[in-house]
Amino acid sequence: MKKAAIILIQAVGTFTILASALPLLTFEEWYVRVFDFPRMQLLAMALLSLVLFLWLGTRHRKRDKALLAGLGLAVVYQAINIFPYTALAPVQVKQAEEDSTPQNELSILVSNVLMPNKNHYALISLIQNLNPDMLLLLESDSVWQEALATTTAKYPYRIEIPLANTYGMHLYSQLPLRQKRIRYLLEKDIPSIKTYVKLRNGVWVELHAVHPKPPVPMEDPNSKKRDAEIVLVASDISDSKYPVVVAGDFNDVAWSRTTALFQEVSGLLDPRVGRGLFSTFNANYPMLRWPLDHVFHSDHFKLVQIERLPYINSDHFPIYIKLSFAPENEYEQEEPEADEDTHEEAIETIQEGVEEAKKN
Incomplete structure (x- = not known):
């Protein structure tokens, strides 16, 4: 033995x-x-x-x-x-002051709903309890759109992309949106969103929503297109003159080289650093979980709250975040920086992804 x-x-x-x-x-x-x-x-x-x-x-x-x-x-x-x-590491995003005013806050609930999931009420209950400023649904089709219609009625600003290929996307907002753009960065059936949301204090924030394909045999034999889409969004953000938030299911983990490259090119911060894993997938298997659903933001914001939400019958847990716009403290937080090698790697990653997309 x-x-x-x-x-x-x-x-x-x-x-x-x-x-x-x-x-x-x-x-x-x-x-x-x-x-x-x-x-x-x-x-x-x-x-x-x-x-x-x-x-x-x-x-x-x-x-x-x-x-x-x-x-x-x-x-x-x-x-x-x-x-x-882990809680042993220093935080990348500082905690907002306790007297943070609602005028400066932006709350977002992100949920990969699992398209065949019929337990719509579990998510509806979370939305009603939390009342987020913005709601981002992934893997959402026309069935989910209809099932949540009553709940989302209070969200007058919206971008709805119901798809039956598990890459549908719905963005609902209680705050005004402008320049609502649906983009297909590499593949004609994989959308992403770029828009601008107006905070209650009048500031416009650039918002991106993403959900690239994962590198698994049933979807893609390699990670080239996923990596390229993530880095394309980062490159777009790098020249932005606005505060920025990026949310979605990256189908990539927080500690991968691609996500690190995304942060270096975009300069965005990860509020999980120093606070915990917030593993959102796989909700069905406790021993096989890792952080796939992300919210990154520019250093204009501090963190009020971040929480992995309860199980809703999806293979992903929803995640909720509340940020506070604090531009006076913009440079208190050290943002990731790109060097020459980083830019070369980003260009190469995008080129490889574009070439891979042309093959299909």
Whole structure:
């Protein structure tokens, strides 16, 4: 039994080391990029394998030492990736003052509803309880649009894109919108939204909503188009003269190179840094969760509240955020910066995505 246990630990440990190393490669194939996602799970597997092998295994052979060294490196590497999304790390976005005035606030509820989900009332209940200024629905079709019609009636400003391909998108706002643009950045059936929302204090904020395809066999064999769409939005934002908010299901995790590139090019901040993972997917499997749904914003804002909301029968948890416009403190928060290498990587990422889209 002990020998069998050691063999199993060695197999799991070897897999964990390989799975930790694969994302370091620059390949965009799905079977490489998929290991960007389970950082927390791989950390747990590496740590458990390391402890168990130290307890049960031998340590005098070269291969034993190599396994232990590899597991130790995997633990350190995964911990470094996850550390910014723990309460031990410094926050990237400062907390708003307690007397933050509603005139300066913007609240958004983002929900990937899961198109076949029929439990409309669960989301309706959240909307009624929270009364967000803006509501962004993803994977929403005409059935969802009709089911929420009574609830969304109080949102006079809207952009509705009901689609039956799981990439529908609905944006509802209690605040005025202008220049409402539906864009198909790389594919004719994958929309994104760019618009401007007017805060109660009169300030206009540039808002982007995104939902690119994930790099999985059923959708895309590689991440080129997803990465390019994310970076295209970042490039658009980089020249903006407005406060900016970007929300949506990136189908990418907060700690991936692509999301880091997005932040460096756009200069936007992540309110989760220093506060927690806020893992929104997969809602059905507690052991397989990671943060896919994001809200990034420019340094014009501070954070009032961020919360992962209860289960609504979707494979994603909704996420709610309330921001406070605080331009007088704009430079208190250190925004990510792009260097020459970052710009070159961004251009290359976009070119690869455009070329991939032309093939289809």
